[in-house]
Every structure is written in C-alpha cells, then in structure tokens.
Amino acid sequence: MSELLDRLVRDFAVTDITERRPAITTLQVSKANGERLIRELRDREGFTHLNFIACTDWIEDGIFRLVYMLHNYATGQTIGVHIDIDRDNAEMTSIHTLWAQAWTYQRELREMYGINFPGSPRLEENFCLEGWDAMPPMRRDFDTAKYSAERFGHREGRVTLEPRDHMKVQLYPNRGGDK
Amino acid sequence: MALTTGHSASLDFAPPEPVDLSSGKYVKLWQGPQHPGITGNMSLELTLDGDTIIECKTHVGYLHRGFEKLMEQRSFIQNFTVVCRIAVPEPAFNEYLYAAAIEAISGVESPARAQWLRALNLEMMRLASFLMWIGGQGGAFGQYTVANWTLTYRDYVLDLFEEMTGARIYHMYMVPGGVRAGLPAGFEQRILELMDNTDKLLDQIERVMYNNVVFKARAKGLGIIHPELVDPYGVVGPNARASGFRRDLRKDAPYLVYDQLDFDVISGTAGDAYERAWLRLQETRQSVKLIRQIIAGAPSDGPFQADMPNLLHWKVPAGETYVKAECTRGEYGYYMVTDGTEIVRRVHVRGPSYTHAIALMERLAVGTNIADIAGLMVSLHTYPPEIER
Numbered sequence: 001m002s003e004l005l006d007r008l009v010r011d012f013a014v015t016d017i018t019e020r021r022p023a024i025t026t027l028q029v030s031k032a033n034g035e036r037l038i039r040e041l042r043d044r045e046g047f048t049h050l051n052f053i054a055c056t057d058w059i060e061d062g063i064f065r066l067v068y069m070l071h072n073y074a075t076g077q078t079i080g081v082h083i084d085i086d087r088d089n090a091e092m093t094s095i096h097t098l099w100a101q102a103w104t105y106q107r108e109l110r111e112m113y114g115i116n117f118p119g120s121p122r123l124e125e126n127f128c129l130e131g132w133d134a135m136p137p138m139r140r141d142f143d144t145a146k147y148s149a150e151r152f153g154h155r156e157g158r159v160t161l162e163p164r165d166h167m168k169v170q171l172y173p174n175r176g177g178d179k
Numbered sequence: 180m181a182l183t184t185g186h187s188a189s190l191d192f193a194p195p196e197p198v199d200l201s202s203g204k205y206v207k208l209w210q211g212p213q214h215p216g217i218t219g220n221m222s223l224e225l226t227l228d229g230d231t232i233i234e235c236k237t238h239v240g241y242l243h244r245g246f247e248k249l250m251e252q253r254s255f256i257q258n259f260t261v262v263c264r265i266a267v268p269e270p271a272f273n274e275y276l277y278a279a280a281i282e283a284i285s286g287v288e289s290p291a292r293a294q295w296l297r298a299l300n301l302e303m304m305r306l307a308s309f310l311m312w313i314g315g316q317g318g319a320f321g322q323y324t325v326a327n328w329t330l331t332y333r334d335y336v337l338d339l340f341e342e343m344t345g346a347r348i349y350h351m352y353m354v355p356g357g358v359r360a361g362l363p364a365g366f367e368q369r370i371l372e373l374m375d376n377t378d379k380l381l382d383q384i385e386r387v388m389y390n391n392v393v394f395k396a397r398a399k400g401l402g403i404i405h406p407e408l409v410d411p412y413g414v415v416g417p418n419a420r421a422s423g424f425r426r427d428l429r430k431d432a433p434y435l436v437y438d439q440l441d442f443d444v445i446s447g448t449a450g451d452a453y454e455r456a457w458l459r460l461q462e463t464r465q466s467v468k469l470i471r472q473i474i475a476g477a478p479s480d481g482p483f484q485a486d487m488p489n490l491l492h493w494k495v496p497a498g499e500t501y502v503k504a505e506c507t508r509g510e511y512g513y514y515m516v517t518d519g520t521e522i523v524r525r526v527h528v529r530g531p532s533y534t535h536a537i538a539l540m541e542r543l544a545v546g547t548n549i550a551d552i553a554g555l556m557v558s559l560h561t562y563p564p565e566i567e568r
Binding site: 018020021023024026048049050051052054056057067069073076078080096097099100101102103104105126127128129130137138140142144163164167171 | 245408410411491498516529534537567
C-alpha cells in the first residue's frame with residue numbers, strides 16, 4: 001500500500017494521506033487531477049468497487065469536500081479520495097462512465113448541494129425532491145426551521161421545539177436548561 | 180410468459196434514448212408507489228411494447244425525511260432515534276454502524292460481552308428480515324401462504340426483540356460503548372426453541388415454495404446478473420454471491436465476533452431470481468446456526484457498557500471514518516465526519532439499495548415481461564428509505 005501511495009504522491013500530487021482505520025485511508029487530490037486519479041485506481045490498481053460518493057459542506061472555508069470511497073476486493077484496502085471544490089462555483093468532472101451508479105450519486109449531489117457535473121446523464125431530473133424551488137437543502141446555510149415556517153405556516157395548537165434546547169430544559173429544569 | 184431478461188452483458192451505462200410515445204406503439208405504466216408488488220414506497224416508470232418492458236426509470240422520494248440533514252442538527256445520542264428509521268426492516272444495522280462510527284473516531288472499545296450481544300442482535304435482525312423477504316418473494320409469485328407463515332415467524336423474532344431491547348422494531352439497543360442491557364432470564368432457552376421451529380419452517384418452505392413448478396418456471400432465468408455487471412454496477416451481498424462472487428464482509432473484514440464463528444460464505448452461479456432466492460434461504464438457515472453459536476459462546480456476565488462520559492453532552496473528537504457491515508442485502512456503511520463539537524458534521528448512509536434499485540433495476544427490467552416485474556423487484560431485495568435517507 002505504501003508503494004502505491006508513494007506513486008500517487010509522485011504522479012497525482014496527492015496530499016494529506018491519513019489512515020482512518022486499519023485498511024481505510026483517505027487522501028486529498030486537486031480537482032484537476034481527481035477524475036484521472038479515480039480512473040487510475042479503478043483500472044490499474046484494482047479499486048473496482050465504488051462504495052459511494054458523498055459531500056461535506058465546509059461553509060466556513062468556502063468549499064465542498066467530495067469524497068469518493070473506493071474499495072479493492074483483492075487486497076481489502078479502501079481509499080477515500082477527497083476533492084475540494086469551490087462552494088460558489090460548485091462543479092466537478094463527471095465519472096458516470098466509470099460506474100453505473102455514479103450518475104445517480106451525481107444527480108443527488110446536484111439536487112442536495114447544487115453541484116454541477118457537466119455531461120452526467122439525467123442530471124436535471126428530480127432525485128427525491130419534486131418541485132423544489134429553494135436553496136439545495138443539504139447546504140449548511142439552508143435553514144430547515146425557517147423554510148418550514150415560511151412554506152407551511154403556523155397551525156393552531158402546534159408547538160415547535162428545538163430538540164437540543166428542549167432536552168436541556170427537560171433535564172435541568174431548575175437551572176433554566178443550563179447544564 | 181417471458182422467462183429471460185434477454186439483455187446482453189455489454190457495459191453501456193448511459194440511459195437509453197427516450198422512446199417516442201406519440202407513435203402510439205407503446206404504453207407508459209407506473210408500478211408503485213402504492214402497489215402490493217413493490218418493496219416499499221418506490222415506483223417504476225415503465226414503458227411497454229406489448230407486455231415487454233423496453234424502458235424503466237426508478238423514482239424515489241416518497242419516503243424522504245431528510246435523515247442526514249436531521250442528524251446535523253441533533254446531539255450524537257439523539258440521533259439514535261433517527262438512524263434506526265433509515266431501513267425499516269433492518270434498523271439494527273443502522274444502530275450498530277452509527278455506534279461503531281462514533282466509537283472508531285473516539286477510540287472507544289465496547290466490552291467483549293457487548294460485542295456478542297450486538298452480533299446476536301444483528302443475526303436476529305438478519306433472520307427477521309430474511310423471513311420477511313421470503314414471504315415477499317413468495318407473494319410476488321402468488322404464494323401468499325408462504326408469506327403468512329414467514330411473517331408469523333418474523334413476529335416470533337420480534338417478540339424476542341421486545342424481551343431483549345424493550346421494542347419490537349426500532350430497538351435503539353446498541354449505543355456508543357456497548358448495549359443498553361443484557362439478556363433477560365430464560366431468553367437463551369426461548370430463542371433456541373424458536374430456532375428449532377424455524378429450521379422446520381424453512382424445510383417446509385423449501386418443499387412448498389422452492390420446489391413449486393410455477394415458482395421455478397417464473398424465477399429461473401429472470402433478472403440474470405451477469406458477473407461482468409457486478410463491479411461496474413456496485414452489486415453486493417446475496418445479489419453478487421448468487422452470480423458467483425464469494426464476498427461477505429463478515430468474512431472479508433470481520434467485525435464484532437464473526438471471526439470466532441464457524442460459517443462459510445455461500446455462493447451460487449446462475450445469478451437469476453431463483454438462484455438469489457435459493458441463496459437467501461441457505462443464508463437464513465446459516466443465520467439460525469449463527470444464533471445458536473452466539474448463544475453458546477456469549478459470556479453470561481461481565482460489563483456490557485464501556486465507561487463513557489455523559490452522552491448528553493458528549494463532544495466527539497474531530498475525525499472521519501467509514502464503517503461497514505454485511506446486512507441481508509450486502510454492504511451497509513456509515514461514513515461519518517466530526518468536527519469536535521457535540522453535533523455530527525456529516526453522516527452519509529451507504530445502503531445497497533442505492534444501486535440495486537436504480538442503476539441495476541433499470542437495466543434488468545428491460546426485456547422483462549410486465550407480469551414478472553414485481554418478482555424481479557423483490558428478488559433484488561431493496562428498501563427505498565435507505566436510498567433517500
């Protein structure tokens with residue numbers, strides 16, 4: 001594995017190599033080298049299984065961090081490829097030609113985060129949300145309570161409690177909910 | 180009745196060009212979201228040429244409750260009420276993986292007794308889920324008697340879950356650091372009695388369902404997953420094993436106490452609906468054997484919880500991990516990112532249905548007779564909630 005990682009550093013300028021758990025390593029690669037690295041891992045290094053594609057919104061840094069989790073059945077190794085993309089111009093190269101389920105993930109990321117994957121099939125089709133006209137809901141700055149209040153209005157007798165604050169009040173009533 | 184799906188194993192992932200509905204040659208038909216022959220609230224948009232499906236699109240979202248978003252707004256312990264609802268027939272795998280992810284990032288290790296109890300809980304879950312699936316597959320081909328039998332036995336397993344955890348469906352039994360309780364008095368004897376009866380039930384099911392000429396005629400050759408499709412389509416679990424891949428996370432990446440249990444990975448060759456059904460019956464039997472082994476091997480005393488800080492105010496260190504386990508449908512995984520606060524930064528739930536019900540289903544459905552689509556859907560064993568999260 002270390003030989004492979006050395007080569008990836010040399011050929012793809014990967015950084016931040018971290019062993020998260022035994023046999024699970026994450027590494028960082030630039031957006032420009034991302035698709036090429038993933039293709040290399042699949043075609044030459046035996047990482048033929050795409051576990052998933054996910055995104056974490058690091059709003060404070062202005063980036064979306066995409067993670068492509070790839071697994072090698074022969075060696076039991078898993079590599080999570082991190083690719084940071086600009087949050088305001090969220091776009092990434094599509095990998096729909098590499099795995100059949102990739103375009104489904106990309107369609108979901110488009111809907112939930114607003115990330116564009118040019119050329120990815122059926123990208124504009126709804127995944128879960130039908131007729132959604134607000135900000136992509138998995139972005140950190142999407143306020144679920146505000147959206148709900150504006151969209152659905154107030155119903156008589158309905159009380160909305162913020163779960164964590166409510167729990168503290170329930171647990172420490174004599175201290176005004178202050179732990 | 181079409182007996183084969185007829186598609187080749189060529190790998191072209193691009194969706195087909197839409198057909199010209201205005202030609203009057205084709206019929207558009209929706210299978211679901213409310214239909215007894217589907218696996219939960221999911222729908223297939225089918226285009227038919229006669230009674231043969233020429234195009235299939237999977238639609239999900241009918242059960243979307245935004246679980247992953249909810250988790251980013253609640254404390255770690257509060258999320259246990261959320262995660263178990265992600266796969267209704269198999270909540271235990273969500274509980275286990277969510278707890279395991281927190282433990283992996285925090286460096287917490289649960290005591291040995293807790294690991295045996297977790298494995299017991301997961302195998303009971305596997306048994307309950309397979310029983311439900313066998314009934315579903317029988318029902319999809321008109322054998323409702325089998326469904327009545329298996330759902331009755333699933334209820335017996337739920338009775339034991341109620342004894343063990345206090346709840347029948349959403350147990351919230353596995354928490355970071357261990358489990359909430361040990362086994363109640365007399366539990367071992369009651370579960371072993373149920374396992375003996377389950378063995379007899381499975382023998383009856385094999386005779387009635389698996390030897391039934393109609394079931395054989397309809398399931399053999401239906402929805403063949405060629406080996407070439409397995410990796411490109413992310414096929415895992417029994418769907419992959421029925422196509423000849425001996426892959427099982429309980430063996431390949433052992434967790435809990437699976438490396439101390441005696442079992443083999445079961446695989447098939449034909450890769451069709453009948454092979455998948457046969458394989459799941461064998462895995463149900465295997466699950467019964469594993470439960471017996473766990474009952475024999477589990478320590479009867481000792482701690483079932485590690486020393487933990489106050490979970491209500493627990494801050495998990497910043498980190499990232501991916502944990503996975505073999506559920507009845509294959510690799511189930513939790514990807515977790517934490518930032519050192521008392522709220523999780525990101526959780527991504529990886530369920531096998533994500534690819535089985537969409538990319539794979541859309542491919543296998545083409546060429547299938549409309550009468551067999553329900554049987555094909557069930558044979559892939561998919562749960563929509565784990566797609567939508």
